[in-house]
Amino acid sequence: MRVLLLGADGFIGRRVADRLLADQDLTVTVLGRRDSADIRFDLTAGSPGALARFLDAAAPQVVINCAGATYGTSRALIKANTLAVATVCEAIRRSREPARLVHVGSAAEYGPMPAGVPIPEGAEPRPVGPYGVSKLAGTELVITSGLDAAVLRVFDVVGPGSPTASLFGRLAEGLRRALEQHERVVRMPDLSGYRDFVDVRDVARAIQAAAVSAATGVINIGSGHAVRAREAAQLLVRASGFEGSISEDARQVLVPSQVVTDLHQQPRVVEPRAVVEPVQWRQADVRTARDRLGWRTLVPLEESLADIWMETACRV
Template sequence: MRVLLLGAGGYIGRRVADRLLQDRDLQVTVLGRRDAADIRFDLAAGSPGALARFLDAVAPQVVINCAGATYGTPRTLVRANALAVATVCEAIRRSREPARLVHLGSAAEYGPVPFGVPVAETTEPRPVGPYGVSKLAGAELVLASGLDAAVLRVFDVVGPGAPAASLFGRLAEGLRRALEQQEPLVRMPDLSAFRDFVDVRDVARAVRAAAVSAATGVINIGTGHAVRAREAADLLVRVSGFDGPLTEELRPPALVPAQAAADPATRAMTNLTSAPPAAPALPPVEPVPWRQADVRTARERLGWRAHTPLEESLGDVWLETACRV
């Protein structure tokens, strides 16, 4: 099967590329902005006609879209998460043999949901903040495209390669700094939110399963279990060997236009230690205290379920951080 992979340079995309390249039944071509890509193309700036010509040359049977932006201005997010998706959909429609499309969405598309209730694919999306809104716009474009397409709404991804600006990427770096500089404690903001943490390698397996399946529509990708962010952070602290306290410090909430404080899990990505954070602050969104996937659709239609324990995911985050030169 010929596969065209978009966004192979990102956190999830790198793991998807690794997984696909292990499969001898798949012939993988990578399209992206980086020099390592087989085809150089900027989805946010290129035209559907130009992309369609590349599709005709490669003749993929499946296009996997892992491209997009998590951080940035609203304009950046819209261009990467909505405009680029429109380009992909239109290019596939114009190509001589329209391919199946597997698009990576985000649980942020759902927005706030009732506490304690697993989020099913039938839940009405009510995203808050530019990121969730831009991702929902992209997903809706895929669903309305008329293509043979599946949207994987991926929940909170953890594991090796975690970006420096992510919750566990920053925490791991803060712990390493505390150990090296003998700091007595690590400070973090509120970690009261519950999240469904799914390993990036399990996500890659889900993408591969979706690519070779006939499943269409929205499919949640998560573990089906919610964990308080504080408990997950404590796991990473223990595996690091840091024996000082992990102190939560509540800060005045940032506001989005019109209202609302930053999401607790997103706030946890900033100011992890007493030293000023090296990564830029993330855009604030309204509070989302609970997020847990209903994963029955993934099990029934993809034959997929998460296998990697959270302890293993966080252990690999720490191992990677501790070994970084």
């Protein structure tokens, strides 16, 4: 099977690329703006017609879109998460042999939901902030495109490679600094919210499963369990051996960790921004993923967080 991968340099995209390239039954082509891509193309600026010509040349049977932006201005987020998706959908429609599309969405599209209840795919989305709105718009473009398409609405992704601007990326860096400088307190934003943490390697397996399946529509990808962020943070603290305390600012939380990483900007350090986060509960209803993809999580949260710490501790 011939696969065209978009967003191979991102947090999730790197893991997807590793899985696909290890499968001898797949021929993988990477499209992106960087020199490492097989096909150089900017999804936020290129036209659907130009992209359709590349599709005709590569003749993929499946297009996997892991590209997008998590941080930036509202305009930048709309360009990366909505306009780029429109370009991909239109290019596939114009191509000689329209490919199947697997698009990576985000649980941020749901917005606030009732606590204590798993979120099904049929829940009415109520995103807050430009990121969730731009991702939901991208999802709507895919599912109304008329294409053979699936959207994997991924919940809170953790594991090795986590961005330093993410919740556990920031905590791991804080713990390392505290251990090096013999500090007793690591300051973090509010950790009272509940999240459905899923390992990036499990997410990559789900994307691969969706690529070779006939499943269409929106499919939640998560662990199916809600864990208080504070309890998850303590797992990372124990992995690090830090014996001090975590000080939380109840008025602020991190910009939430999202599932896609910007493919179209040059690599840069993104400083976390403290904002009020109105979403206190995320738990995926994962029955659709289990029934239609034959997928379930394999990596426990403890292992995901231990791997984050190991990576951070070994970073030079």
